[in-house]
Amino acid sequence: MTKSKKELKTEKMLKTKAETKERRSSLDCKTYSVKIDSSHFNRLTQEYFKKVFLEAKWFYNYVLTQDFKTFDTKIKEVKILNKEKVEEIREIKHLSSQMKQSIFQRAIDNCVGLKASKSKGRRIGKLKFKTIVNSIPLVQTNVTFRIVSANHIELQKLKQKLRVRGLKQIKNFEEIACATLIRSCGSYYLNVIGYEKPKSRVLLGDIGIDMGIKTDLTFSNRIKLDCKIPVSNSTKRVQRRIAKSVKGSKNRWKLRNNLQKEYAKSSNQRKDIKNKVVSYLKNNFEIFIQDEMIKQWQSGRFGKAISKSAIGEIKSSLKNNEHTHVVPRSYPSTKLCYKCGTLNTISLSERVYRCDCGYTQDRDIHSAINIILAERKEFKPLENDITSSMLKYFKTIPNIEVNIV
Numbered sequence: 001m002t003k004s005k006k007e008l009k010t011e012k013m014l015k016t017k018a019e020t021k022e023r024r025s026s027l028d029c030k031t032y033s034v035k036i037d038s039s040h041f042n043r044l045t046q047e048y049f050k051k052v053f054l055e056a057k058w059f060y061n062y063v064l065t066q067d068f069k070t071f072d073t074k075i076k077e078v079k080i081l082n083k084e085k086v087e088e089i090r091e092i093k094h095l096s097s098q099m100k101q102s103i104f105q106r107a108i109d110n111c112v113g114l115k116a117s118k119s120k121g122r123r124i125g126k127l128k129f130k131t132i133v134n135s136i137p138l139v140q141t142n143v144t145f146r147i148v149s150a151n152h153i154e155l156q157k158l159k160q161k162l163r164v165r166g167l168k169q170i171k172n173f174e175e176i177a178c179a180t181l182i183r184s185c186g187s188y189y190l191n192v193i194g195y196e197k198p199k200s201r202v203l204l205g206d207i208g209i210d211m212g213i214k215t216d217l218t219f220s221n222r223i224k225l226d227c228k229i230p231v232s233n234s235t236k237r238v239q240r241r242i243a244k245s246v247k248g249s250k251n252r253w254k255l256r257n258n259l260q261k262e263y264a265k266s267s268n269q270r271k272d273i274k275n276k277v278v279s280y281l282k283n284n285f286e287i288f289i290q291d292e293m294i295k296q297w298q299s300g301r302f303g304k305a306i307s308k309s310a311i312g313e314i315k316s317s318l319k320n321n322e323h324t325h326v327v328p329r330s331y332p333s334t335k336l337c338y339k340c341g342t343l344n345t346i347s348l349s350e351r352v353y354r355c356d357c358g359y360t361q362d363r364d365i366h367s368a369i370n371i372i373l374a375e376r377k378e379f380k381p382l383e384n385d386i387t388s389s390m391l392k393y394f395k396t397i398p399n400i401e402v403n404i405v
Contacts, residue, residue, distance in 0.1 A: 027195035034166035102137035208368035218364035
C-alpha cells in the first residue's frame, strides 16, 4: 500500500528531527546576545521595528480568542479592541509566516505550562492578554534570519542588512539552531542559540561554597566575595521625578523608560559578575554547594540585600553544571563540627564557630568545608598557588569585593 504525500513528508520530518537530535547530543548548547546597531536604520527599517513588535502583540492576543485546534496561522488580518473598546480589523504586514507560527506555538506552550501547574495543585487562571510584547522567536535559521557577514545579518521581510555587534562570540558554533529578536530599553538584540564542541577541562580540585547574607560567597579555601550592586543615585533621582509627575502624561512615560534603562544597567552588572565567577569555577573545580532557600531569604527580612546581589543567579547557574554537587538544605552545615561530630547551636550574630572539642573556625568557612564533607570522606585543601591565582582573577572583576581570611 503506497503512502500519501503527507505521510511521506511527516516521515521525512521525523527522520530529520531524530538525526538532528543525535548530532547535537554530543555538543554543548550556548546562547549569545548580539546588539543590533540602530544608528544605520533607514526609514523602512525604522518602520519595521516599530511595527513588528506591535503586530506580534495583536497576533498573540487574537490567538487567545480563537480555538487552537482550528486556528489558521496564515491569516493576514486580526480583530483587536482599540482604546475606546471598539473592535477594529488590523492588517499584519511585517510578521512573517514563521513568526506567526512561533507566536502561536508560544500560546500553546503557555497553556501547557498552566495545565502542568494545575496538576500540581496550584491555583491558576486564564491566559491574560498582553499590553506589550518584547520578544519574537526566529526558529528557522537562514529563513527567518541569516548571518551574511562578520558584522551583518538579515531578517525575513526586511530588505536592509542590519549591522550588529558581537557576532565574534558565535565563531565556535558547529551549527546555529535558532534565535530570538529582543527589544529592551529602546535597543534591539538578537539572542542566538547554537551548538559547539565541548571544551576539555582539567579540574584543579574540590571547592565548597557557602552562600549567605553578610558575605555572598565564601569558599573553602578562605576566599570571600561580595557581589552586591547598590541602587545608583541616578536611579533614585529618576524615581523621585516619577513620583512628582502627572499620571498618564508623556513626560511620565519618558521617565519610566529612563528608569528601565537604569535598572537594566544594574542587571547587566550582576550578569557580568555571574558570568565571570561561574565560568571560572566551572572550568577549574569540582563544585559543592548547598540548596539554600534564597527565594525565601528575599521574600523575608533580607529582601533588599538579596535584590542587590548576584547570589541567586550564581546559584542557579552552578546547579546546572555537570561538575556541581548539591547538598540538601536540611544538612546542618553550620551546626555540625566535622572534628568530633557534635551539633552546636549558633545564632546569626555569631561569626565564629566554636566547639567544646577545641575546634574554632570562621563560621562561613566552616560551613563551606562541611558542604564538601557531606559528599566526600575527607577534605583536601587547595594548594596555595591555586588560591593565589584564584584571588588574583577575582580581583580583576569589577563591582565585587574580594577578601581572604
